Amino acid sequence: MQVYADNAATTKMSKTAIEAMMPYMEGIYGNPSSLHSIGQEAAEALANARERVANCLGCEPKEIIFTSGGSEADNQAIVSAAKNGERKNKKHIISTAFEHHAVLHTLKKLEKQGFEITLLDVHENGLITAEEVKAAIRPDTCLVTVMYANNEIGTIQPISQIGAVCREMGVPFHTDAVQAAGHIKINVEEQNIDMLSLSAHKFHGPKGVGAMYVKKGIIIHNIIEGGAQERGKRGGTENIPAIMGMAAALEESCANIEENSKKVSAMRDKLIEGLSKIPHSILNGDAKSRLPGNVNMCFEGIEGESLLLMLDMHGVCASSGSACTSGSLDPSHVLLAIGRPHEIAHGSLRLSICEANTDEEIDHIIEKVAQVVEYLRNMSPVWRDLTEGRKNYVIQ
Numbered sequence: 001m002q003v004y005a006d007n008a009a010t011t012k013m014s015k016t017a018i019e020a021m022m023p024y025m026e027g028i029y030g031n032p033s034s035l036h037s038i039g040q041e042a043a044e045a046l047a048n049a050r051e052r053v054a055n056c057l058g059c060e061p062k063e064i065i066f067t068s069g070g071s072e073a074d075n076q077a078i079v080s081a082a083k084n085g086e087r088k089n090k091k092h093i094i095s096t097a098f099e100h101h102a103v104l105h106t107l108k109k110l111e112k113q114g115f116e117i118t119l120l121d122v123h124e125n126g127l128i129t130a131e132e133v134k135a136a137i138r139p140d141t142c143l144v145t146v147m148y149a150n151n152e153i154g155t156i157q158p159i160s161q162i163g164a165v166c167r168e169m170g171v172p173f174h175t176d177a178v179q180a181a182g183h184i185k186i187n188v189e190e191q192n193i194d195m196l197s198l199s200a201h202k203f204h205g206p207k208g209v210g211a212m213y214v215k216k217g218i219i220i221h222n223i224i225e226g227g228a229q230e231r232g233k234r235g236g237t238e239n240i241p242a243i244m245g246m247a248a249a250l251e252e253s254c255a256n257i258e259e260n261s262k263k264v265s266a267m268r269d270k271l272i273e274g275l276s277k278i279p280h281s282i283l284n285g286d287a288k289s290r291l292p293g294n295v296n297m298c299f300e301g302i303e304g305e306s307l308l309l310m311l312d313m314h315g316v317c318a319s320s321g322s323a324c325t326s327g328s329l330d331p332s333h334v335l336l337a338i339g340r341p342h343e344i345a346h347g348s349l350r351l352s353i354c355e356a357n358t359d360e361e362i363d364h365i366i367e368k369v370a371q372v373v374e375y376l377r378n379m380s381p382v383w384r385d386l387t388e389g390r391k392n393y394v395i396q
């Protein structure tokens with residue numbers, strides 16, 4: 001049995017998305033900027049996709065800009081808000097310590113350019129509050145950017161409340177909703193969101209395509225100069241097949257959001273219950289305010305990397321954190337942000353499931369994780385110190 005439980009890294013494309021793309025790789029291959037009929041067919045498809053993506057988010061089609069993915073959308077939204085702020089001499093940005101690197105590294109760059117960045121501390125349950133955001137807002141704050149749902153520990157932030165606070169204080173609010181879009185209900189209008197990023201490959205669409213929602217009236221600055229595509233805000237011939245695939249995948253995910261969420265969160269809870277029986281294990285992130293498909297646990301006395309490799313041999317594809325940090329020896333910045341000590345953060349496992357997983361697969365994962373954790377602990381000198389009382393357990 002091979003079980004894919006790494007949907008937070010990327011998802012398998014849906015049949016719907018693949019079928020929506022095919023016509024635009026075969027018959028309708030025009031450039032939407034061309035004035036002839038073959039080009040205009042592509043332009044119509046583009047307009048149609050924009051309308052469908054906008055419908056899923058509760059905004060106007062002209063408030064959607066297509067990008068190459070979540071990272072580009074994050075970069076452009078943040079850099080745009082920073083430039084708008086700079087013009088009014090406002091150079092303070094608020095975010096959190098556990099954002100995706102597409103956000104954190106963009107903020108680092110802005111810091112070098114003279115912006116002041118406040119990274120709010122995250123509570124042990126992986127959440128921040130709207131009050132904490134409010135308290136951090138200053139007269140020179142030009143942006144609040146807080147992720148909708150965390151890619152490692154799956155916690156869902158109180159986005160509507162944070163949006164309301166930002167609206168009240170007159171500060172633009174951006175959210176990286178890459179893990180949330182297609183998985184939990186979003187309405188940018190009702191939730192007071194000014195800018196939002198999403199990425200197709202996280203909801204069964206193709207890789208290399210995403211979108212940014214920008215509320216009417218907010219000025220967006222190019223990071224890719226070129227032609228007049230995307231109302232001049234993003235140069236480059238539009239990737240029509242990918243955009244069509246994204247629109248179809250988002251529409252399908254949004255239409256089934258409640259049913260999928262119910263099914264997936266039931267499997268998630270079963271997984272959490274099963275894995276929690278392993279001694280000296282702990283769930284990372286709030287048990288309730290979390291994505292339907294996310295499980296993230298720490299197991300004391302083992303290395304996440306060995307756990308992953310052995311699970312792979314037993315047919316379980318999982319992750320130790322985000323795909324972007326695996327391969328480096330640093331423990332996850334997210335687990336450190338919620339206060340896990342280094343040695344515990346090293347023994348983490350992220351399982352991210354979706355509606356295609358089955359109960360049998362969940363049983364298989366529970367069985368294999370328990371076996372592999374026990375095997376690794378039996379070889380671990382740290383574990384021996386713990387069991388023989390030379391060291392104290394961190395996870396009780």
Ligand SMILES: *Cc1c(COP(=O)(O)O)cnc(C)c1O
Nearest residue numbers: 069070071100102151178179199
């Ligand atoms: C995957 C991810 C991104 C990056 O999206 P890409 O389309 O891969 O560039 C950004 N933020 C979060 C929270 C993500 O999970």
